[in-house]
Every structure is written in structure tokens, then in C-alpha cells.
Amino acid sequence: MNFAPRYLGRGSWLARRDPRVLVLSVACFVLTAIQVWDLRLLAGFVVIAFLYYRSARIPFRAVRFQWTFAIAFVSFVVFSNVIFASGRVQRMPDDAVQHVYMYLPLFGTPISAESVTFAVTQWVRFMAMIAVGLPLAFALDPEVLGVTFARLGVPYRFAFAIDLTWRFVPSFLADFHNTVDAQRVRGLELSTGGRGPIARVRRQVPILVPTVVNAIAGAEDTIDAMDLRSFGTVKRTWFRELRFDRTDRLVLAGFFALLIASTVAAWTSGAALLWVPPFMIPGG
Amino acid sequence: MTAATMNRSSLWSVDSRTIVYSAIGAALYGVLVNVVKIPLPGSTVDVRPAFALVPFFGFAFGPVVGLFTGLVGNMIGDQISGWGLLTSYNWSIANGAVGLIAGLAPLFLASWLNRGLSMRAVAGAVAGAIGVVIGLLITFTDIIKDAQDVSTSTTYYTQAVIGDLVATIILVPILVYAWEPVKERLGR
Numbered sequence: 001m002n003f004a005p006r007y008l009g010r011g012s013w014l015a016r017r018d019p020r021v022l023v024l025s026v027a028c029f030v031l032t033a034i035q036v037w038d039l040r041l042l043a044g045f046v047v048i049a050f051l052y053y054r055s056a057r058i059p060f061r062a063v064r065f066q067w068t069f070a071i072a073f074v075s076f077v078v079f080s081n082v083i084f085a086s087g088r089v090q091r092m093p094d095d096a097v098q099h100v101y102m103y104l105p106l107f108g109t110p111i112s113a114e115s116v117t118f119a120v121t122q123w124v125r126f127m128a129m130i131a132v133g134l135p136l137a138f139a140l141d142p143e144v145l146g147v148t149f150a151r152l153g154v155p156y157r158f159a160f161a162i163d164l165t166w167r168f169v170p171s172f173l174a175d176f177h178n179t180v181d182a183q184r185v186r187g188l189e190l191s192t193g194g195r196g197p198i199a200r201v202r203r204q205v206p207i208l209v210p211t212v213v214n215a216i217a218g219a220e221d222t223i224d225a226m227d228l229r230s231f232g233t234v235k236r237t238w239f240r241e242l243r244f245d246r247t248d249r250l251v252l253a254g255f256f257a258l259l260i261a262s263t264v265a266a267w268t269s270g271a272a273l274l275w276v277p278p279f280m281i282p283g284g
Numbered sequence: 285m286t287a288a289t290m291n292r293s294s295l296w297s298v299d300s301r302t303i304v305y306s307a308i309g310a311a312l313y314g315v316l317v318n319v320v321k322i323p324l325p326g327s328t329v330d331v332r333p334a335f336a337l338v339p340f341f342g343f344a345f346g347p348v349v350g351l352f353t354g355l356v357g358n359m360i361g362d363q364i365s366g367w368g369l370l371t372s373y374n375w376s377i378a379n380g381a382v383g384l385i386a387g388l389a390p391l392f393l394a395s396w397l398n399r400g401l402s403m404r405a406v407a408g409a410v411a412g413a414i415g416v417v418i419g420l421l422i423t424f425t426d427i428i429k430d431a432q433d434v435s436t437s438t439t440y441y442t443q444a445v446i447g448d449l450v451a452t453i454i455l456v457p458i459l460v461y462a463w464e465p466v467k468e469r470l471g472r
């Protein structure tokens with residue numbers, strides 16, 4: 001399974017945008033989506049999210065694992081929330097009552113029109129956020145990660161650290177696989193031994209420790225290289241200059257407008273409250 | 285610059301070493317957190333052995349490194365897996381807080397750090413455990429962010445704490461034991 005980030009959206013409309021647009025759009029969209037619990041508005045957000053995602057032209061085959069994981073995990077979280085909440089539904093209008101369909105066998109959790117709508121709303125919201133977030137990993141040029149965060153106001157040392165982190169990911173992944181192979185050649189069996197979680201955690205020690213210690217010990221060259229170039233003594237400049245063009249400004253204005261509109265709607269109308277479709281209510 | 289030798293001012297210094305160790309911690313955590321997950325019987329939570337890297341990097345290299353490792357590492361892990369960088373940003377902040385608190389060990393476990401290696405290894409586990417219990421309290425912000433029920437948030441918090449404590453208590457002392465001789469050899 002390949003977890004390494006790849007620049008799959010290269011050349012797409014979204015990848016041609018100023019990279020700050022990708023970061024700010026996600027931030028705005030997440031802040032927008034978390035304020036709204038009206039499914040009708042969220043349906044609109046989903047359309048925007050998937051149009052945005054489509055503009056990154058990420059081949060589905062290459063991110064099939066990520067989508068499978070996201071759908072499975074969101075479904076699991078939403079279902080767990082229904083169980084753990086034991087029938088309590090948040091964001092309902094004060095005077096609303098629940099219309100119970102049935103009780104879950106074993107758990108005894110009431111399943112109502114409101115709890116089903118809450119779960120669906122939560123599911124839709126997460127999927128919209130994921131659709132907007134995914135291009136950040138696959139349509140952002142890794143070469144400009146550092147300058148992107150620096151121009152967004154992150155102190156340049158930490159912007160450089162983010163850049164460095166992204167560059168380390170593929171090599172550490174390769175080191176990890178090499179360590180697993182090397183330990184297997186030496187006779188390590190990851191699937192045998194105690195079956196309890198503690199025994200299984202301890203079985204990871206021969207993999208985890210060499211991977212971590214090698215990575216830290218190998219950092220000395222990077223640290224020396226940075227020290228020799230006087231890293232940290234004066235403010236760093238970046239090779240790439242970033243400039244917003246007209247389209248970038250329009251995209252950002254759209255996402256900011258969405259954020260402001262949803263904030264206003266959440267405070268002044270019922271957008272922050274759960275909306276239950278009438279057909280979900282028995283006899284409604 | 286390890287937990288044993290840090291003074292109050294050097295805890296917060298940011299030099300090339302801090303930057304590189306932060307990047308290494310975040311990259312390792314981001315990569316490994318999705319690779320190995322061990323289910324805890326009778327719960328919906330997984331033990332993620334890679335989580336031990338957050339308190340370890342905080343404890344070994346300071347609070348700034350710990351904060352960055354937890355915060356950025358969790359974001360990168362979420363992003364690579366498909367969950368999205370900011371979808372659960374409050375959990376990333378909580379992870380960062382765990383590393384930060386573990387990195388503050390010289391302030392609240394100073395006497396333990398000046399004893400032998402075995403005591404420092406225990407101090408790593410204790411600092412990490414304190415970090416987990418306190419840092420993950422931030423996940424209760426799901427009550428506001430996701431309109432989550434208090435009992436649901438409590439269940440998630442408890443499960444996350446149990447899973448992360450298992451990884452921290454077992455693996456942090458082992459990592460401290462493995463790293464300290466290498467550190468001496470490198471002359472750090």
C-alpha cells in the first residue's frame with residue numbers, strides 16, 4: 001500500500017492556482033461546514049466541494065485507497081456517534097420532539113427520524129470536508145510547500161520544517177519497509193507470538209526502534225548542512241515568488257463569502273439547527 | 285540538547301536542530317501512524333504504536349519539537365490517509381499538546397532526569413502519560429465542532445487515552461533506552 005503523497009494533480013486547473021489558495025480554501029470551507037446543520041445547505045456545499053475536487057483532476061485509481069478509507073472511517077464514526085449518544089440528538093430546535101422508528105437490538109438505542117438525519121448530516125459534512133481537503137495532498141506542488149506557509153504568516157523556521165517534513169515522508173516510508181524486510185530476513189515474525197494488544201505492541205519494537213533511531217542519527221548531515229549555510233541567523237528568502245492572479249482572488253473571495261454567509265446564517269437563521277426532511281417524519 | 289540537560293530558556297529555543305528533529309518526528313509519525321494499528325479488544329479504538337513518537341520526541345528534544353511532531357505529524361497522517369488535513373484539526377492540536385507537555389518534563393520531573401538511564405526512561409513514560417491524559421482533553425472541543433454529545437466525547441476520549449497510554453508506557457522507555465547511547469556516541 002502506497003501512503004506516500006504524490007503530485008497527481010500536476011497541470012490541473014487547481015494545481016495552477018497559487019498554492020496559498022489551496023490551503024486557505026480548505027480552512028475557509030472547514031470553518032463554513034462546521035457551522036451548518038441544515039442538510040439542504042450542506043447539499044449545496046457538497047456540490048461546491050466536489051466541483052473543487054474535480055478541478056484537481058486527481059485520477060481516481062491513484063486515490064482509491066484514500067476514498068475507501070475515508071468512506072469507511074466516516075461511516076464508522078457516524079455509526080459510533082449514534083450508538084454512544086444513546087438516542088440524544090444535538091442541534092435540535094428547542095421545541096422539537098423525536099419521532100422514534102425502532103430501538104437498536106442489543107444497545108437499546110432509539111433510532112428516530114432526527115437521529116438518522118443527524119447521522120446523515122454528519123456523514124455528508126465530513127465527506128464534503130474530505131473532498132475539499134484531498135487536493136492539498138495531491139495537487140499542491142511539494143516544491144513550494146515551504147514558501148506557501150511562510151507567505152501565509154507561519155514563521156519561516158517552521159515553514160521550512162513543514163517543507164522538510166513533507167520531503168522526509170517518502171524516504172522514511174522506504175526506510176520503514178527496508179527495516180521490515182531486514183528484520184524478516186533475520187527471522188522476525190510479526191504475525192506470531194502473543195495475541196494480546198500489549199504483546200502485539202511489543203512485537204513492533206524491532207521495527208520501530210531502528211527506524212526511529214536511524215532517522216534521528218541520520219539527521220546530523222541535514223543539521224550540519226543547515227548550520228554551514230547559517231540557517232536561522234538572518235531571515236530566509238525563498239527561490240519561488242508567489243503572486244495571486246485574478247482567478248486566485250476570485251476563488252478566495254468565493255470561499256470567504258461562503259464563510260461569512262454561513263456564519264451570518266448560523267447566527268440569524270436556523271442554519272445551525274438540524275433540519276429533518278418532512279418525508280422522514282412518520283405521518284409528516 | 286536532551287530533556288536531562290535543558291534549562292528553562294533552552295526549552296523554547298528554535299535552532300536548526302529543533303527544526304530538523306521536528307520535521308523528522310512529524311514525518312515519522314505521519315508515515316507510521318497509518319501503517320500499524322492494533323485493535324483493543326472490546327472497544328472501537330486501535331492502539332497506534334507510532335503514537336509513542338509524539339511523547340518521545342517531546343521528551344527527548346523539547347516541547348517545541350513535541351508540539352510540532354504531534355500537530356503536524358497528525359495532520360500529515362490524516363492528509364495521507366484521505367481523512368484531510370483539517371477535518372479533525374482539534375485532534376491534531378490535542379496530539380501537539382501531548383508532545384508539548386511531555387517536553388516540559390524538565391520542569392516537573394527534574395529530579396528524575398538527573399538520575400540514571402533507567403530513571404530517565406521511566407520519566408519519559410510518566411511525562412508521556414501525563415501528556416496523554418491532559419493533552420487529549422482538547423478533543424472535548426468536538427462537543428462544539430461536531431455537536432457531539434458529552435457522553436460520546438467522553439467515550440472517545442477514554443478510548444483514545446487507553447490506546448495511547450498503552451503505546452506510550454510500553455514504547456517510550458524503550459525508545460529512550462535505544463536513543464541515549466546513540467546520542468552519547470554522536471556526542472550530543
